[in-house]
Amino acid sequence: MLGRKQNRSHLIDQAHKEIETMLDKAHQVFGIAWQILTEGAESDRLSKLDQDINSGERLVRRLVIEHLTLNPDQDLPTSLTLVSIVHDVERLGDYAKSIAELRDMSDATLSEDGLGQRCRDVQAKIVPMFRLAIDGISEDDEEKAADLMARHREIKAKTDSITADGIGNEQSNRADLMAVVVSRYLRRVSAHLSNVVSSVVNPFDLISRND
């Protein structure tokens, strides 16, 4: 769906590269945000990276519309796909940043056992998915895309289970509540990564579907 690199027009190629850069920055945001949540680390890079991702979304949209204005017949499905997935990448940045914001919203911390530990395990599984997403879309690699989508299905099940256990237990404490919220954010991060690579394997009308 995203087309071979050598056949792409200049602006579409530029848009493609920008999405890869945005994904890399979202990866960094995710790492920094997790350190802030779990270790109380401080970073002034987070906001800057998030702003860069937001600017990247704007740039991709501009590049695509400029391309379509001049060459409406060339790279049409790719253009529409890029506009669709760039929003997923932008959401990735937002959800990753939201993980860090939880630290300021509550005194509770993510425990190192129970639901908290299960969240930590899920987070560790998501980290390599960013690289897989970048490689999947830059190489138009169906295997990597399918692999990532399978990993997301697994994460979806794990995070749903954390949520169900957290809200279904009358004994849940504030740390468990924190784990429930974190698990929902982790699920969204994983889902948006899956949405991005779904553009490699799915037809245009099924982008973002992971059945």
Next chain:
Amino acid sequence: MDTLKTIGQVLLLFGILYLFLVSIGLMGASFKMFGKGFATQLVETTTNPYVGLFVGILATTLVQSSSTTTSLVVGIVAAAGLTIPTAIPIIMGANIGTSVTNTLVSMGHITRPVEFRRALAGATVHDFFNLIAVVILFPLELFTGYLQHLASGAAGVFTGIGGMKLANPIKASVKPAVALVTDLLGDHPWLILLLALLMMYAALKFLVDLARGLVVSKAERFLHQYLFGAAGYAMLFGAILTVLVQSSSITTSLIIPLIGAGILTIEQIFPYTLGANVGTTVTAMLAALSTASVPAITIAFVHLIFNLSGILLVYPIAAIRRIPIRLAHGLATFTSKSRSLAIAYLIVVFYLLPLCVILIWR
């Protein structure tokens, strides 16, 4: 394979350009056959400069190409069918008429009010600039003849530095084809004139279509680089792109969707539009060179100097530069409340008003 295709397209481009130059030559040949009486009659018809101005507007809006009108005028001037003073208002009118195309393109956004308001403002800034330039420079020309003097001077310098050495081979290459057609059609000036007009229209249309295919797809990296940058670069980009595609209508219409989408502002596209106005003068210059006629070259310089004068008049001072931009915003805001007003503006300014003036004053 792509290289071979491009070579083929470039060769075709030169072939069509040759046909265009032949059409100018045929026009001259037909006028010679008509004789002096016909030329005098034609000059008398357009002696009134106001009529000439509106003839230029109407002719250009009908064919949607100022290059066609200006090349036609150049061809007739070369054949002594029009004098330079009578041709100047037609050239000015052609400048106004050419902006109808991007205004028409902006109508494509009519179903989305906000988008339409932006697109119409982006399109009509070209209209208002050309109208302001004519409102100031037309009377100035009537009273002082500055355009004619400057253009005659430029043509003099051009011939003085051996410009005709450039023009003569072009004329010589066109001559055999013109002679062949006139021999074939015999003593039928109307037939030759009709063929010349058809050939010129078709050649310019194909030339623009072909050049668009060759150039526009490759222009996208420059569009992003220069249109969002400094005004000088945007102006230069507008001029060069127009020279390459031989049509300011194409270059100015091309960016209307980007204005409609809010990607580009009127302030950003204004210098690009002005550059396109200058770039479009190259077609008349080519036509004039093929005639190797000093009056024809003079009228081509009139077109160039008129557009440069307009830029010098409006662009350097911010307060003046804002006038066409504010007028375009004002018109777009006003007509966005009732979009039929935008259609009325288009019909009245570009078609009805010129037609009425021509019918009343001729």
